[in-house]
Amino acid sequence: MANETVTNFAAEAAGATPAMRQYFAAKEQYPDCLLFCRIGDFYELFYEDAILVSRLLQLTLTARDREKKQPMCGVPYHAAEVYLQKLLRMGYKIALLEQMEDPKLTKSVVRREVTRVLTPGTALDPTLGAEQSNYLASVAVLGAGAMQSCGVALLDLSTGEFRATEFAGSGGWAALVDELGRVRPVELLYGSGLLGGVNLAGESETAVGLDAIRTKTAVEEWVFTAEYAVPLVRNHFKVHSLDGMGLGGHEAAAVAAGALLHYMRATKQGGLEHVDGLRFYERSTCLELDAVSVRNLELVEPLFSGESAQTTLFYTMDACCTPMGKRLLRASLLRPASEMGEIEARLEAVGEAAGDLRRREDLRRSMDGLLDLERLLGRVALDSAGPREVMALAKTLGCLPGVVGAVRLFESARWRELGESVDPLEDLHEMIVRTIAEEPPVSIGDGGAIRVGVDPDLDELRELSRSGRQALAAIEERERERTGIGSLKVRFNNVFGYYLEVTKANAKAVPADYERKQTLVNAERFTTPELKEYETKILTAQERSGEIERRIFAELRRQLLEAAGRMRETARKIAEIDLLGCFGHLAALRGWVRPQVEMSGVLEFVQARHPVVERRMEESGGGRFVPNSVHLDADVGPAVLLITGPNMGGKSTYLRMAALLVVMAQMGSFVPAEGMRLGLVDRIYTRIGASDNVARGRSTFMVEMTETAAILNTATNRSLVLLDEMGRGTATYDGLSLAWATVEHLHDRIGARTLFATHYHELTLLADRLARLTNLRVTVKETAGGIVFLHTVEAGPASKSYGIEVARLAGLPSGVIARAREVLKVHERAETQQVREASPTEGVRMQMTMFTPLSQKIVDRLAEADVDGLTPRDALNLLAELQRELKG
Numbered sequence: 001m002a003n004e005t006v007t008n009f010a011a012e013a014a015g016a017t018p019a020m021r022q023y024f025a026a027k028e029q030y031p032d033c034l035l036f037c038r039i040g041d042f043y044e045l046f047y048e049d050a051i052l053v054s055r056l057l058q059l060t061l062t063a064r065d066r067e068k069k070q071p072m073c074g075v076p077y078h079a080a081e082v083y084l085q086k087l088l089r090m091g092y093k094i095a096l097l098e099q100m101e102d103p104k105l106t107k108s109v110v111r112r113e114v115t116r117v118l119t120p121g122t123a124l125d126p127t128l129g130a131e132q133s134n135y136l137a138s139v140a141v142l143g144a145g146a147m148q149s150c151g152v153a154l155l156d157l158s159t160g161e162f163r164a165t166e167f168a169g170s171g172g173w174a175a176l177v178d179e180l181g182r183v184r185p186v187e188l189l190y191g192s193g194l195l196g197g198v199n200l201a202g203e204s205e206t207a208v209g210l211d212a213i214r215t216k217t218a219v220e221e222w223v224f225t226a227e228y229a230v231p232l233v234r235n236h237f238k239v240h241s242l243d244g245m246g247l248g249g250h251e252a253a254a255v256a257a258g259a260l261l262h263y264m265r266a267t268k269q270g271g272l273e274h275v276d277g278l279r280f281y282e283r284s285t286c287l288e289l290d291a292v293s294v295r296n297l298e299l300v301e302p303l304f305s306g307e308s309a310q311t312t313l314f315y316t317m318d319a320c321c322t323p324m325g326k327r328l329l330r331a332s333l334l335r336p337a338s339e340m341g342e343i344e345a346r347l348e349a350v351g352e353a354a355g356d357l358r359r360r361e362d363l364r365r366s367m368d369g370l371l372d373l374e375r376l377l378g379r380v381a382l383d384s385a386g387p388r389e390v391m392a393l394a395k396t397l398g399c400l401p402g403v404v405g406a407v408r409l410f411e412s413a414r415w416r417e418l419g420e421s422v423d424p425l426e427d428l429h430e431m432i433v434r435t436i437a438e439e440p441p442v443s444i445g446d447g448g449a450i451r452v453g454v455d456p457d458l459d460e461l462r463e464l465s466r467s468g469r470q471a472l473a474a475i476e477e478r479e480r481e482r483t484g485i486g487s488l489k490v491r492f493n494n495v496f497g498y499y500l501e502v503t504k505a506n507a508k509a510v511p512a513d514y515e516r517k518q519t520l521v522n523a524e525r526f527t528t529p530e531l532k533e534y535e536t537k538i539l540t541a542q543e544r545s546g547e548i549e550r551r552i553f554a555e556l557r558r559q560l561l562e563a564a565g566r567m568r569e570t571a572r573k574i575a576e577i578d579l580l581g582c583f584g585h586l587a588a589l590r591g592w593v594r595p596q597v598e599m600s601g602v603l604e605f606v607q608a609r610h611p612v613v614e615r616r617m618e619e620s621g622g623g624r625f626v627p628n629s630v631h632l633d634a635d636v637g638p639a640v641l642l643i644t645g646p647n648m649g650g651k652s653t654y655l656r657m658a659a660l661l662v663v664m665a666q667m668g669s670f671v672p673a674e675g676m677r678l679g680l681v682d683r684i685y686t687r688i689g690a691s692d693n694v695a696r697g698r699s700t701f702m703v704e705m706t707e708t709a710a711i712l713n714t715a716t717n718r719s720l721v722l723l724d725e726m727g728r729g730t731a732t733y734d735g736l737s738l739a740w741a742t743v744e745h746l747h748d749r750i751g752a753r754t755l756f757a758t759h760y761h762e763l764t765l766l767a768d769r770l771a772r773l774t775n776l777r778v779t780v781k782e783t784a785g786g787i788v789f790l791h792t793v794e795a796g797p798a799s800k801s802y803g804i805e806v807a808r809l810a811g812l813p814s815g816v817i818a819r820a821r822e823v824l825k826v827h828e829r830a831e832t833q834q835v836r837e838a839s840p841t842e843g844v845r846m847q848m849t850m851f852t853p854l855s856q857k858i859v860d861r862l863a864e865a866d867v868d869g870l871t872p873r874d875a876l877n878l879l880a881e882l883q884r885e886l887k888g
């Protein structure tokens with residue numbers, strides 16, 4: 001997010017002090033960044049930056065000059081981190097202009113340079129949840145039209161995960177935007193010409209994609225050329241060809257990745273050692289969920305921001321023990337598998353874990369102490385890990401053999417594979433424990449981080465400074481006796497080094513060989529030649545041991561980073577182990593069953609429950625979820641289920657339940673039902689409820705139609721389509737006609753398994769015409785006191801609508817309810833009349849009459865007219881008459 005600069009820095013620089021000239025030069029170089037300029041113990045901001053930041057962070061705005069022409073605000077250097085993180089979270093970019101020399105040692109002005117640019121996608125956010133990723137994304141578009149290919153690369157610096165993919169053809173851009181909508185990067189890099197050249201909103205109206213990305217950074221266009229970007233990738237990974245990463249023939253993906261690496265360099269991000277691999281991935285290898293469905297189904301985030309995350313499937317299924325497992329769970333929810341073998345292997349492993357409480361609990365307990373291996377490694381690579389964090393890494397590594405042991409007690413193929421292939425990294429654990437002290441200090445500069453026995457020189461120097469300190473204690477004792485001053489103390493500070501301190505009152509008793517160093521209000525400080533000698537000894541010893549500790553620590557860091565690839569591989573395996581354990585745990589705890597997956601068009605579940613709603617009802621003690629069944633078969637049986645029934649009856653819940661169970665099954669999890677048969681689904685489409693896109697300038701109806709268009713244009717007979725209350729956002733007849741035609745198209749042309757919930761009772765008549773459409777209804781019981789929702793779904797169309805009843809339950813004034821009943825009666829009578837008038841032999845026409853009565857009469861007249869027998873005059877008269885009728 002560029003902050004607009006209005007100050008003319010070139011003009012300001014002309015009469016500026018040397019320090020400010022440095023500032024202006026840096027500002028020119030990084031115009032889209034907030035420039036934090038280090039001056040002494042503060043970071044200062046000037047001009048527009050100062051005005052903006054003082055407002056955003058509630059800082060006091062001052063000025064550098066009397067005339068207040070140079071606004072200024074600042075934050076203390078030591079507390080800067082908090083402020084920087086806040087600004088990054090708001091989407092701003094920050095350049096740090098640091099002092100490159102010790103001000104004490106320079107006579108002229110201190111040299112300053114921008115040492116690092118912090119951006120939302122490159123800075124580590126300490127508040128990031130374990131399951132969340134912090135993606136920096138980059139997009140590259142090569143070619144045009146049918147030859148176009150759109151590449152995207154994603155890097156999570158906190159874990160080192162780096163992957164790329166591309167989408168070819170004219171629909172490539174829309175697919176890419178959709179992918180971004182699902183991944184939700186915090187920052188997006190693009191070629192400076194791109195976002196202007198491609199109509200962002202136009203091609204993909206439905207996309208949650210680009211709008212949601214707060215920080216978009218334009219990079220020079222030439223960076224996105226294959227000649228420049230591809231060699232960057234090759235050089236970074238030290239490979240001759242990108243084929244090994246699966247990137248051969250995927251130039252757009254490689255270019256996006258290269259541009260991303262360029263940006264890391266341009267913003268001076270050090271420590272990319274843990275980014276040791278780049279992986280090409282393909283969306284088609286998983287069950288595709290577009291950004292709209294991910295949102296509608298509340299897979300990982302609640303539908304409306306600000307709502308509790310408890311409505312998400314992620315929350316309901318998160319029983320993972322480790323942060324790696326949580327991240328994999330989240331990723332799997334967004335990309336469930338679509339390959340039979342993979343799903344079966346997982347289900348088998350989950351089944352084994354679910355059936356054996358002892359082994360399962362042993363496994364889960366063995367993962368209890370595991371910290372975030374990937375993030376710790378990330379911190380080591382970025383050189384922000386101190387000795388304590390390295391020790392924490394060791395503790396985590398120390399748990400690995402236990403995990404491996406527990407995994408090996410299982411027998412199914414997937415467990416065996418994992419048990420045999422996971423590297424317990426015992427050598428790395430050993431290496432750290434051998435090097436770092438048991439209870440190390442936070443920072444390496446504090447001393448004492450390296451274990452005794454690692455380096456003889458270090459041990460000797462430590463001994464020296466220790467004996468030196470002992471000698472000082474002895475001096476203190478001796479001098480107290482010699483001078484008779486009981487309160488005499490040997491002390492130390494950074495400015496004066498070691499000194500003898502006596503109170504003012506005792507100053508007279510000081511011997512002649514004491515040399516005065518400093519006078520305070522209540523005390524005098526002295527030194528002696530002997531003290532000086534020890535001081536030099538101790539300080540040099542400390543300095544030298546500090547150097548040795550730093551050297552050893554850096555060497556350890558280097559060795560750890562050399563093994564970064566192994567650690568990341570292990571972290572991946574641990575994530576998988578954790579996830580399978582979690583699924584096993586959930587299956588056993590909640591009585592979920594193994595779905596039967598097959599290559600067919602079937603979707604069938606018996607007595608299924610919506611996992612999230614059921615859990616929430618349990619937690620709030622709000623009754624019991626009523627299980628329901630579904631039977632669909634895209635190949636031979638019913639392909640479209642049309643669900644009618646009152647508001648609040650449970651239609652949406654039923655639809656969502658179907659989709660969630662498919663997602664769960666294809667992730668390899670058991671499902672909340674008595675039984676489930678699932679012919680693998682290639683893609684889930686959802687068109688559910690009103691979207692809040694209105695805020696972004698698109699009408700609800702427009703969004704609904706764009707989403708429906710996407711479904712009708714791309715769904716296959718292996719897809720699952722959910723349509724909830726389609727056509728509501730426009731005039732009743734328009735909406736009904738569109739819904740009608742959509743159902744026909746899905747039924748006749750696509751044959752996708754479809755669940756269609758609607759309030760248009762007229763649609764239930766479609767069952768007479770469409771052989772593979774089945775009517776279902778949610779049931780209610782009418783009692784003397786009103787209606788009771790039973791939430792059971794049964795065969796047949798709903799007999800009547802209960803809108804007014806539901807409105808009464810909602811507390812509409814009784815006068816309004818009574819009047820609504822009257823109006824309804826009038827309308828119902830009129831409608832019945834029209835139905836009677838229509839020819840009973842022509843079923844289709846009768847249905848049409850129900851919602852286009854007027855035009856139908858005209859159509860009938862036209863059909864009856866004997867065109868050959870009409871004179872031109874009669875024809876004109878007929879035309880005039882029909883028009884009159886139309887105009888009413």
Ligand SMILES: Nc1ncnc2c1ncn2[C@@H]1O[C@H](COP(=O)(O)OP(=O)(O)OP(=O)(O)O)[C@@H](O)[C@H]1O
Binds near residue numbers: 624
């Ligand atoms: N099978 C069920 N068992 C128990 N409660 C249920 C069940 N299905 C739905 N409910 C509850 O009933 C309420 C209404 O459900 P839902 O939103 O699915 O109804 P709807 O028919 O789609 O309503 P509308 O037409 O107004 O959108 C929700 O609070 C939901 O938790």
